[in-house]
Amino acid sequence: MKQSKSTRRRGLILTIAGLKRLQASILTMEKVQNNGHRFTLEDLGDRMNVSTKTLNRLWSLNTGVDQKTLKLCFSAFNLELRREDYTILSESNHTENSQTLSLSLDTEEQKLSPSLSLDSFVTQHHNLLENLWSYPDGPVALDSPFYVERPPIEELVYREIIQPGCVIRIRAPREMGKTSLVVRLLAFAKMQGYRPVNVNCNQIDSSCLTDLNKLLRSLCWQIATELGIDPKLDDNWDEEIGCKLSCSVYLQSYLLNQSKSPVVLVLNEVDRFFEYPEIAREFFGLLRSWYEEARQDNDLQKLRLVVVYSTEVYVSLDINRSPFNIGLPIRLPEFTEYQVKYLAHRHGLDWTSNKEVKQLMSLVGGHPALIRIALYYLCCQGITLEELIQDAIANGGIYRYHLWRHWAILQENPSLVKAYVEVVAAKQSISLNPIDTHKLESLGLITYEGDRILPRCELYRAYFKKQLGVAEFEYKSLQKRA
DSSP states (O other), rough: OOGGGGGOOOEEEEOOHHHHHHHHHHHHHHHSSSSOOOOOOOHHHHHSSSSSHHHHHHHHHSBBBOHHHHHHHHHTTTTTOOOOGEEEEEEHHHHHHHHHHHHOOOOTTOOOOTTOHHHHHHHHHHHHTTTTTTOOOSSTTTTTTOOHHHHHHHHHHHHHHSSTEEEEEOOOTTTSSSHHHHHHHHHHHHHHHOOEEOOOOOOOGGGGGGGGHHHHHHHHHHHHHHHHHHTTTGGGGGGGOOOOHHHHHIIIIIIIIOOOOOOOEEEEEEEGGSSSHHHHHHHHHHHHHHHHHHTTTTTTGGEEEEEEEOOOSSOOTTTTTTGGGGSSEOOOOOOOOOOOHHHHHTTOOOOOOSSHHHHHHHHHHHHHHEEEEEHEEESOOOOOOHHHHHHHHHOOOGGHHHHHHHHHHHHTTTHHHHHHHHHHHHHSOOOHHHHHHHHHHHHTEEEEEEEEESSSSHHHHHHHHHHHHHHHHHHHHHHHHO
């Protein structure tokens, strides 16, 4: 007897991971090609070469589509369909899948928003996202719904990176979101067909930071390797003309000349050079010269330079040789109340009034990392906001590991201990050694209010005032022994 077609329903449905990956690429394309405006279902259907009815089935997550359709949808946004992006749907497991996903939506009865925003998805399916939450340590993943834009910063860097020979300077203390922004900038650059090179200056050997020739050769080797070019340094390096000129000629005539596409060179954590003033002056002067020569040199116009650092430069640099007064300056601010509320909503928290937002920000301000940690614990660890604040003020609470890391760094440097004692105890404007100020700011421990230097937030003031009460005594004891 011939089996009725209605008794077997086959097809593929998106997994949560697959939906997030596709949504992230759609959002990126909207920024690049649609001035940040959301695509309608009709726009997406045209791009994917599928009908809006098929898209409604796809977004419902409980109605199957064929593999060819899924591949079309993903390839339209430069993605390759992976096995973890979908699951197989059939009549025998349809009920089980629907219960597991908690998504028994009837696409004929319920239409999804044309904006395809993840907001409604997060709100309606809070439990589904719980297994995707991980402790917020490090940059926010490209496909994460927990990235918070800080307009107009993203738009500015996207617009600038397409300018020939540009320089972008991204400055903010640690854990303020510099790397998360760079991740998105590089993703945008790749969509333009540019070639990214991401250099972390903390990975450069200390021996290279006392020898300019070794430093520049190391940098050139890494750029060549990431571009897939055989470095051939010895064949293209002339010691007689000097290492800076050799580096410039190598970059222009050998590396950039071979690249048909622009190269985005990201230099992360350039603060490390500040500890080596002589090297810093020569190296930063070289970066400045590339920017100036790019106005006339076609090869150097292919270079798009992104410099990432934590604080103002305390090395004495000739204003005409410094790269810190050229290009587009970007300084990442703390989150606003609106942005904290938005992020809480993304975590599924119903903070419709600003009461909870104000309570949390009274403790940690708009510090992105500390806000993310708080929301993680509120959503995943079953504690209340009141408990979180009381415990944090008493002994560090959920922030104890974050605070311990800072405390360990302070203890390694007696002059920093002395400086921070003055900061947490000060009731009026104080002056600090510029180098100590630089280090405290790079750690994210201080902020400015006019000409006053203050602890970055109430959490730091309360915790370190208690800790530094002991440290001040120990520091004075050390001074007496010396």
